[in-house]
Amino acid sequence: MKNTLLLAGSAVILSSVASTAMAREGISIVGSSTVYPFATVVAERFGRTTDFATPKIEATGSGGGFKLFCSGIGVDTPDITNASRRMKLSEFEQCNENGVTSIVEVLIGFDGIAFANSVEADQLDIKMADLYMALAKSVPNPDGSEELIDNPYTKWSDINPDLPAIDIEVLGPPPTSGTRDAFVELAMEGGCDTFEFIANLDKEAHKAACHTLREDGAYVEAGENDNLIVQKLEANSDAFGIFGYSFLEQNDDKVQSSIIDGHEAEFEQIASGEYGISRPLYFYVKAQHVGTVPGIAEYLAEFTDERTWGDDGYLVDKGMIPLPEDERAELAAQVASLQSLELN
């Protein structure tokens, strides 16, 4: 019995190591968990309607994706990385150092970030500056002097009498989340820059003032799982939540977007750029792998097809906000010719 097991064991190990050939059949994709729900739809369709293997997609986060992507060229590195922000210069240089010299950048669309509450409660109509006052750790002194004090507000109506007289309770993602980064950069910074003296602070102090969320319990870190936040909003109609637009769209019978500076997280208003809290979605391709790993060019063609990322494309059904039509046409042409990215 034991001998047989030993034999079987060693046979499996040997065969597995022997078959670790260098070639790879399918495309390997890493990167942002925000782009993940969209990239997976394209990958799945690509796998089903072509003879190529379905690409493998790992959600490593934007930063983690760039790190893997820029670690070199060859089949043991990923071919594509998704990102919910543009590649940084330092990452581009890292890539170049490791021999990844020809990178194609594809901007695929936008993702809105919703500030929402239960449909049971009234829709909130709020200015971005008030949202900042509600969520920042330190806010301008209400007496009008130009200094920052610890956030004294406990009810929305303390900030602005037009707002409801309920306790401030906002559920949102933890600092490791890209959604949180984007919310802080767009909504919080947008709100805090309405105060001139903060906008004029030096870079470090400005960042500390605008980017730090309060830690006294009014802002609750509810984990990376957006579904959980939606469920909690459903149970507690006094609470608000921060999550991606696709979760808002999938649960529009349970939660509603708040109106921020007169606009709500709604398809047309995000697409037109009127709703301020939205971020670009990118992916980056190693042009050097095109031709080595089968299917990359075809995957790019599928992604930049009108029926994929167009106004009526299937990515829109999944909650992505498309680019304007002329930009799409221009980008598709650039991608087809594998135009390399230049950053400086």
Add this chain to the structure above:
Amino acid sequence: MSADKSITDTTTLVRRSLAKRHAAEKRFRAYGIFAIVASLSFLVILLVSIISKGLPAFKATYVNLDINLSAEALGVSESPDRTELRSASYNTVIRESLRELFPEASSRREKKDLYALVSNGAEYDLFDLVIENPEIIGTTFSLWVLADDEMGSVIKNGDDLTNPENIVTRMNENQLSWAKKLQDDGRLDVRFNTAFFENGDSREPELAGIKAALIGSAFTLLITFSLSFPIAVAAAIYLEEFAPQNRWTDVVEVNINNLAAVPSIVFGLLGLAVFINYFHLPRSAPVVGGIVLSLMTLPTIIISSRAALKAVPPSIREAARGLGASDLQVVTHHVLPLAMPGILTGTIIGLAQALGETAPLLMIGMVAFIVDIPQSVTDSATVLPVQVFLWADSPERAFVEKTSAAIMVLLAFLVAMNAVAVFLRKRFERRW
């Protein structure tokens, strides 16, 4: 006399304390029963919630469509070749048959709502059908296709479509009235969800299946078992039966015990650094996952195997030696077979831990979207707990039931593994 007195004293003392001691014993039993009842009721709550949420996932709603498969609608020539068939627009055909059923949907918005009744999988099904039998082009036939997750859930739950206001759904009034008409015409059917066991992951809840993760888990555990079992048993036998007692074996022993307490993510980092970055084994492959998990399970199996070997009475060894058996014969003929039930129990506990592990797999790329079913241990794969995690994080609501169903499959896998262990244990025990 004084002795008698002291005995009576002791007896009274004992008698007096008796009630107290009995009460203490009763209390202790009550604590024990309470502990068992509490843990059992938690288990029941957990199981009931998982099963009640997960059961709908084993059913799927189908829609019957009259397909008019003309070459014109497909956008292909009269005698198309394979490449032409690949790029044909099957969607158009499906949409046309829906429009024929409900000609009243005229505006763009209405049409979009109408098309949303049927799953994207319908297109793939038709595609597969045509690729297999190209001769059906030009014919008209009826086809059962998967319904979209929203309508599918409403029909599966048996919601009463005559009272649409009571239904919790994202479907709008038009869609509900169309669904009602489909139901009245007998064009809707709820069947067993075979797709769930035949497909890999998908972003469409109605198409998503557990098979890729199940096969991935099986491959990973196979590697884990075939590496960790022989190595751990050999290590345990050497340490217990042959190794001299000196400082070196003490150091080894302490380190094995420490390894058992190392957080699993550390093994993942090790796997990334050694097996992927240095040995260039493929990312996301069960072979690397299996090696990493076997490192994690080795100490567990070694420790329990040593305990099992230690439990074999020395008289067995002495009797065998007395009859002239060599040390190796003593071990292989007598000690190991007797210790086998304990060793197997330890192995199963180790493997069960490995089955539920996600943290080390995150580092080596097994937390990934995998559609294709892995064919070998070097193909990209994911495992059951990772699939649970990925589905729990998806925006579409129909993934909630998939998540619970995946947990049920994971539990079934675990029960099956334990059943094998119990069976083997019984077999080995009988031999003695």
